[in-house]
Amino acid sequence: MMIRPAELAAIKAGTIDLAFRRWARPRVVVGTRMRAGVGLLEVTSVEQVSVASLRAEDAQRAGAPSLAALKKALSARSGDPAWRIGLAYAGPDPREALRAAVPDAEEIATIVARLDRLDASSASGAWTRETLDLIDLNGGVRAPELAAQVGRETADFKKDVRKLKELGLTESLAIGYLLSPRGEAVVDAGLAEPRVRAPRETGTPLPRSIGAPATRALREVGVTTLEHVTAYSAEQLAAMHGVGPIAIARLGEALAERGLAFST
Incomplete structure (x- = not known):
C-alpha cells in the first residue's frame, strides 16, 4: 500500500487517519502492520464505501485538499470497489x-x-x-x-x-x-582483526524521500544530516542544482518533526 511521504508524516502526527483506495478486493486486513519511512503503520479498519456517500470530513481525515479532489482521485479504476482504510501510527520500526x-x-x-x-x-x-x-x-x-x-x-x-x-x-x-x-x-x-572504519556520522540522516539528486547536491556541500541542513535557508537550498521544491518540502517536514528549522 503506497502512501506518500507527506501523508506518512501526517499519519504519524495524527492529523491523517484514513486512506481511500480502489481495489478489486481488500489488500490489507484489520491489524495489518506496514513498515514505512516514519516507522510502523497499523490498519485499524477496512470498509467498502460508496464514493457518493463520502463527506468533507472523510477528505480532511485522508489529507485530501477537498471532497471534490478526493472523489476525483477515486474516479480512476471506477470498476473496482472503493475502500475506506483506517490507519494509525504504531511506533518506530523495530x-x-x-x-x-x-x-x-x-x-x-x-x-x-x-x-x-x-x-x-x-x-x-x-x-x-x-x-x-x-x-x-x-x-x-x-x-x-x-x-x-x-x-x-x-x-x-x-x-x-x-x-x-x-x-x-x-x-x-x-x-x-x-x-x-x-x-x-x-x-x-569473521576477520582476524576488527576492520578500521571511519567514525560513524552523528546526527539525523537526511530523509530518503528527498530523492537521489537532492541528496547528491547536499553531499557536495558537506550536508549529510538534518542538523547540517539548519545552516541553510530554504532559498539557499533551492539555489542548489538538484534540490527542488519537493525535496525542500520534505526536508522542512523532517526538520519540523524534530523541532528544527531552516536558517533564516
Whole structure:
C-alpha cells in the first residue's frame, strides 16, 4: 500500500487517519502492520464505501485538499470497489533498535548460522558475506554500482540486501547502504582483526524521500544530516542544482518533526 511521504508524516502526527483506495478486493486486513519511512503503520479498519456517500470530513481525515479532489482521485479504476482504510501510527520500526544492538558471541553464532542457511538456499550460491563486505567497504554507493561489482542484476541484489536488513545488519541511506553496528560486529567476528572504519556520522540522516539528486547536491556541500541542513535557508537550498521544491518540502517536514528549522 503506497502512501506518500507527506501523508506518512501526517499519519504519524495524527492529523491523517484514513486512506481511500480502489481495489478489486481488500489488500490489507484489520491489524495489518506496514513498515514505512516514519516507522510502523497499523490498519485499524477496512470498509467498502460508496464514493457518493463520502463527506468533507472523510477528505480532511485522508489529507485530501477537498471532497471534490478526493472523489476525483477515486474516479480512476471506477470498476473496482472503493475502500475506506483506517490507519494509525504504531511506533518506530523495530529494526532500528535491532541495528543498534551489538550482539555478543553467542548471538553472533546464531546470526552466522542464519547467514549460512541463506547461502545454502540460494540458487546462485553463497552471497551473504560477499554482500556484507561489499557494503562495508562501499558505504553510500548506489545499488546498481554495487551489483555490477559482483556481476549481479540490481533487482536480485536489492532483494538480498533486504534479507540482511531484516536481520538488522544493514541500513538503507538516501543513496546506497551502510552496515549497522550489529552488521559491523558480525563482519568483524569473521576477520582476524576488527576492520578500521571511519567514525560513524552523528546526527539525523537526511530523509530518503528527498530523492537521489537532492541528496547528491547536499553531499557536495558537506550536508549529510538534518542538523547540517539548519545552516541553510530554504532559498539557499533551492539555489542548489538538484534540490527542488519537493525535496525542500520534505526536508522542512523532517526538520519540523524534530523541532528544527531552516536558517533564516
